[in-house]
Amino acid sequence: MRPPGRLLAFVCLSAILTSGCGLLPGEDGAERHTVTVWLMKGSASQEFIDRFTEEFESEHTDLDLDIRIQEWTGIGDKVHTALKDTSPEGPDVIEVGNTQVSQYVDGGGLLDLTLESMRDWGMRDWLPGLAEPGEQLSQQYGIPWYAANRVVIYRKDLFAQAGIDAVPKTREEWLTATERLNTGGNQGIYLAGQDWYTLAGFIWDEGGDLAEDTGGTWKGTLHSPAALRGMDFYRQLQALGEGPVDADEEHPPQAGVFAAGQVAQIVAVPGTARTILQENPDLEGELGFFPVPGPTAERPGAVFTGGSDLVVPKNTDHREGAIEVVSALAGEKWNTELARMMNYVPNKTTLATAVAGEEGVAAMAAGAAQGRATPATPEWANVEADNPIKEYMTRVLNGADPATEARNASRRVTEALAVPLS
Incomplete structure (x- = not known):
């Protein structure tokens, strides 16, 4: 009878030869997942999207990004449909207008991101005009991205x-x-x-x-x-x-x-x-x-305060990958990069200095600290x-x-x- 340890090694070796078993994430042959992201037309330049995609995929060797640009006209119905769709082709991350978040929360189709917001994303410093519309009953569904x-x-x-x-x-x-x-x-x-x-x-x-x-x-x-x-x-x-x-x-x-x-x-x-x-x-x-x-x-x-939040559909097949995308886009590096490139206000009051060199955006950032949104x-x-x-x-x-x-x-x-x- 073959000793258990040698048997295990033999089985794994056979699996490696036939299906890639045992390879570490990111090595050739490892399974990669595609995270589909819906961004709205005009929110980010193609240069920003290309740079973000390249760096994100290099840092997350098990993930590919599929960023799809959406038109604002008719987006409400399209998002509602996506939140009910169980097929794997749907979006994993969606950019939505900050005042629209409550519409999608109401249908129960969004992932609760309160834990990540408190533990990892510094929600206390978020602009209230972006953060408050993304919250319902003390649970955070919309993650602030940019403001104007x-x-x-x-x-x-x-x-x-x-x-x-x-x-x-x-x-x-x-x-x-x-x-x-x-x-x-x-x-x-x-x-x-x-x-x-x-x-x-x-x-x-x-x-x-x-x-x-x-x-x-x-x-x-x-x-x-x-x-x-x-x-x-x-x-x-x-x-x-x-x-x-x-x-x-x-x-x-x-x-x-x-x-x-x-x-x-x-x-x-x-x-x-x-x-x-x-x-x-x-x-x-x-x-x-x-x-x-x-x-x-x-x-x-x-x-x-107008602008956008990022949400994750509850029906995503790639929860962890979607959260990684939100974490990167809403994080300090890429958020300030977007603000500088597109003349936006960053999502946190603590990042206002990042746009202080441009008079109009600096004035906007000062006002954004007192920003509000329409009734949630x-x-x-x-x-x-x-x-x-x-x-x-x-x-x-x-x-x-x-x-x-x-x-x-x-x-x-x-x-x-x-x-x-x-």
């Missing part, structure tokens, strides 16, 4: 002409400076009447919100004293320019208005400056940026589909009673949030 938010883009030459040698740090300073700029045919600021994202920041600064969860039921809160104070500041600021009260910032596009006229300020993401300069190259060197001012000089004002309920999409906040703003700016109009708007928000998202 509004700042004030201003004309340095018009500030100099008005004798303003320092950008405002408080709301009162902002109103005073804007009033000085609103002379001689210049608009102190171009602020459309229905720019509800900017309004949301003023409401958050006052301690209010657009809607609140009251024991499992969401209700509109635009009529709260705090929210009314935010609307009153918006009214004062908007009056110092000629923005239409019955349109939003895209009708007409405010970048074109800024480029064509004597407009001193707009509230927009820094990337808008590129469009402005394309339309009016004479403004090269005249554009500056500062964070939206807050009630006090201690910190910038609150802003709506999937039904918020119903509100935006037929947005009563816009109508409310127009009515108030046209002279209607703010308290009455706010109560009506809150009621409509509550009704929209009571309809399950189909």
Whole structure:
């Protein structure tokens, strides 16, 4: 009878010769797994994707990356389908808009990444505007990737002409400076009447919100004293320019208005400056940026934070590989690389210095520390589909009673949030 040790060696040797048994991960013949990653169009350049893929695969010799670019149009239905699909061809990591995470959590299709977030990924330093929408019932499903938010883009030459040698740090300073700029045919600021994202920041600064969860039921809160104070500041600021009260910032596009006229300020993401300069190259060197001012000089004002989170479908066949991809993309090295390359805000407040050398992004990063997101309920999409906040703003700016109009708007928000998202 063959001794057990020699028998084991013989069996393993035979297996090696026929199927590669016994090879270490990464050696020729070892089984490799493909991790499929869905990234959204425009989020990362091809250069970034190529560099990341090459280095990731060299460090993870048992993994291949298959990065597939997705269009934003129709992505919601596509993700919902993928989360229910049991075939191995589905995505293992998905980039989703930060405010979309709750829609996918609600269906139970995402992997709970709370342990990794606490133990490995430094979640305490994440930007709240990215982290909070990715959390539900103290469980973290969405992992912050990158952020973008509004700042004030201003004309340095018009500030100099008005004798303003320092950008405002408080709301009162902002109103005073804007009033000085609103002379001689210049608009102190171009602020459309229905720019509800900017309004949301003023409401958050006052301690209010657009809607609140009251024991499992969401209700509109635009009529709260705090929210009314935010609307009153918006009214004062908007009056110092000629923005239409019955349109939003895209009708007409405010970048074109800024480029064509004597407009001193707009509230927009820094990337808008590129469009402005394309339309009016004479403004090269005249554009500056500062964070939206807050009630006090201690910190910038609150802003709506847009951007993306990374999620892992619960039905992934490659859980560990997917987590490795998220860990790398959201980690310090590649996150700061993405921010520098794409002019984003990194996912952590502690990484703000990585983009400090670019004025617009630095202003954005300062504001992102006070960033917020829309109410974390999937039904918020119903509100935006037929947005009563816009109508409310127009009515108030046209002279209607703010308290009455706010109560009506809150009621409509509550009704929209009571309809399950189909």
